[in-house]
Amino acid sequence: MENRKVKMDQHTNLLQLEEHMYPLVDVKTPNVFRNLFPYDEVPKIAFNDRIVPHHMPDDIWITDTTFRDGQQSRAPYTTEQIVALYDYMHRLGGPKGKIKQSEFFLYSKKDRDAVYKCMERGYEFPEVTSWIRASKKDFELVKDIGMKETGILVSCSDYHIFYKMKMTRKEAMEHYLSIVKDCLEIGISPRCHLEDVTRADIYGYVIPFCLELMKLMEQYNIPIKIRCCDTMGYGVNYAGAVIPRSVQGIIYGIMTHAGVPSELIEWHGHNDFYKAVSNSTTAWLYGACGVNCSLFGIGERTGNTPLEAMVFEYAQLRGTLDGMDTRVITEMAEYYEKEIGYHIPSRTPFVGRNFNVTRAGIHADGLLKNEEIYNIFDTDKFLNRPVLVAVSNTSGLAGIAHWINTYYKLSEDKRLSKDHPLIAMVKEWVDKEYESGRVTVLTDNELVKVIDESCRKLNIVL
Template sequence: MENIRFLDTTLRDGEQTPGVALTKEDKLAIARKLDELGVHIIEAGSAITSEGERESIRAIAAEGLSADICSYCRIMQPDIDYALACDVDSIHLVAPVSDLHIRVKLKKDREAVMQMAIETTEYARDHGLIVELSGEDASRADLDFLKSIYQAGIEAGAERLCFCDTVGMLIPEKTEAIFKDLAASLKIPVSIHCHDDFGLGTANTVAALRAGAGEAHVTINGIGERAGNTSLEEVVMILEWLYKYDTGIKTTELFKTSRLVSRLTGIPVAPNKSLVGGNAFSHEAGIHVHGLLADTSTYEPIRPEILGRERKIVMGKHAGKSSVSLAIKEMGYDIQDSHLNEILKRVKELGDFGKHVTDADLQSIAETVLNIQCNSRVKLEDFTVVSGNRVTPTASVKLKVDGQEVVQAGIGDGPVDATIQCIKKAVAGVGDIQLEEYHVDAITGGTDALVEVLVKLSKDGRMITSRGTRTDIIMASVEAMLNGINRLIQAESSDRIKE
């Protein structure tokens, strides 16, 4: 592999993704970022499409970028005239080469297509454009005819050629054989342009480059028609890290570019997308996080910083002590093993309910657990709540107060109120505790949101704010009440000792 170049067609083939329409400002922003990455050729669009498209292409061409600015053209003179009016450096001149496309789409024969390709190549060259002559649907074309049209294009002045796997029919073995043949029989560079209909776009592109292709057509995030095109970030990182080839691409900007294109096109990147997906450097399983703490290469093929990314530790049912401990320490908390075990238990409980634990969830859980004292005088044994349209909300609670079992029942305006009234009656023996304020927040959105209950309790003029964090609002309320009660009792005991 030598002198490999990249033609990025995010702004042309990528924009042909159903539902995507980029403004001139969007296209300029993406073009600038592609140029910063070090892409050699930017296919800025197809000048024949519309006046708005031409305005965008002209704006990109006038930007003074280092990359060669290119327009897609059919083998028709008006397409080339429109491209010339946009002041582009080169054209991607596409000639249908499979008998299916020639007969069905163009309703012509091979000789007519050959003549059209020669004439338009000559016309473009006579007007100062660099021509990359492309064989559309080349993977289903007769190889001898394809080579003859390439050879005619070279004689007409084409400086680059392109082999298009238009509907993703190539396999790596066939790609390698084809490009070894083309590289040996043709005197100018041949590009590879793949689509991902069978998920082989990247594999076929890399196979072509290893077999002698001089250029790869790619898009950011692999966007494009149907299943998309070959992904720039995948090809670059495969060449850089697996084949040790220096592409010249600024890899630390790949993730930012991916996010920019995703935002402007409105196409989200799949979480499991290689390299730039949200989960590519996220870890949940405890054994993996434990290995990462010892050496990040245990479960990461490359460091996320290479792509301009950061590592993420995700909390869920697969989390282990290592991941929870690391995340808690990053929040600035110093925790004991007893606290860690309780936090881990709650994280796993949420995971078992199918919930992803966010940073905000974890912080709330940690703050709740850290406020629960190990020597609590009031502990929950059990509680039951009955409520409904025609039923007065009723609750019963069983607590251990100073080691003695206490059972209370009561009613309220709702299930939460009924439960709180029961708790207040059950702890009456240790003091008259008043609920001054009650507040509920959902930490995250959705019907399965983690609920944080804040209560303000008072006893003999002393005021304490406490919290409870659960997916169940009643359980969160019970936790907040008992946490606050125990802290009030402990504070009172501390005052007595000082006296």
């Protein structure tokens, strides 16, 4: 007790007694938390009502895995597409670089070409980082390219250590530490990806391992980042939930008991149970500076935390966008649709074609009177996406005119009034649809087709 340090906690202004007494628990048989993860039943969320305090860091940011995890679930991007998306991310992150890093594969010539071209842009943010196999050969490649940091896979659950790697915990830890030392020896900063952390023994393995990493960081004077990877999406953010499923419990343990500073902690979430966004936000709230995301959530299985979602989570938590240009999000979505050929589901928040389209007749009536009633915020200002009212039998001439003006983004001097002959022609077609027994709202594609035909008949161009 006498040798343990007493230090001031800058967030609480209370003296804290360090209790870093977590030796490795080298079990003979794997602890796979069968009580929480019975494979032939739905996983269980258990509680012990142990509450940890909020610990929002002074600065928080987003990191990107679009070109790494995001490429593990779709056809690879071309070099040109990667560079274009990297440019978009630089603009989206703004002058303060709120999108701090983007990670890349280095395996193929195409990947490396993209890395070189992105680095040639000379942007401070997002910093180009890598994801490599844990080998000296790959470390040298990172160094030759001129990167300062690389990700290293250090799977931490007994599922991976015993069943996949066929090792004991002690053997796995020694293996990982030797790899990290190899990285440090050539001056590269390692980012340790704690794969499957939400099924790992937090106090028996994860914290002892992180303590050893912090010793190496002190020895080599090179930062070592800890990425908490919720590989299977098991994390929950409920107060009092037990570890290893508790997001705040994991962050608290790594920060408080392993002594990892907030700026070196990052959360990487998956969406298997629809919790990627809320879990990433929770990681911020309880001490992680970074949340790792991919554009539109594209990633392994159900995907990663959507990057665009965390941009708006940031703004809600901080009360400011801190210079992030959110209109770029719409440009990116259009690029995916038109240049990459990726279809974004129409109801996807912020980027889907119908995310701010009102279809219910009673909602449409209120929205036409005041769009604040049924729109989440000024979507025209933040996303260059004016609110739309879907056309139905209750829309009337004004509703059809509003749809055309907003859908086609007509400037003030070109906007159509409800008295325009095009509006009358479209309404006539709409009325016939519903007179014939239709009960559903009209789709965008149907309306565009009718409007195109009507424009040709009237010899006008929108």
